[in-house]
Amino acid sequence: MLQRNETVPFMKRFITGDEKWINYNKNDHGEKASKRTIGKAGLTHNKLMVFVWWDWKAIIHYELLPSGKTINSGLYCQQVMRLQERSKEKKAGIDEQKWCDFSL
Structure with a gap:
């Protein structure tokens, strides 16, 4: 697979993603606030989930x-x-035949 990727770099077309819970305290501002930590993340009600997708670039x-x-x-x-x-x-300039279609 690595040899094939050297001739036709198909691995650069992969997209991967992940999600992460972010805890925050909306009352804290400034440098001193960033030094404090929350003991147990599950006890806070101020949480956001972020979903991120990226490619090799x-x-x-x-x-x-x-x-x-x-x-x-x-x-x-x-x-x-x-x-x-x-x-x-983002990939408008790439040949459509080289692009993966992930239709549902």
């Missing part, structure tokens, strides 16, 4: 989970469709 798309929403298959499919549109915008 840069971040392609990211989204925050709307407050009060739960991730489910419908929301995830909507995110993937937005990712697809965003990635097509």
Whole structure:
């Protein structure tokens, strides 16, 4: 696979993603606030989930989970469709036959 990638760099077309809970304290500002830590992340109500997708070069798309929403298959499919549109915008100059179609 590595030899094939040297002749036709298909690995550069891969997109991967991940999600992460971010805890924050909306009342803290400045340098002193960043030095404090929250003991148990599960006890805070101020959390956001961020979804990030990237390729070998840069971040392609990211989204925050709307407050009060739960991730489910419908929301995830909507995110993937937005990712697809965003990635097509970024890769507009690449030959369409070389681009992976991740239609649902």
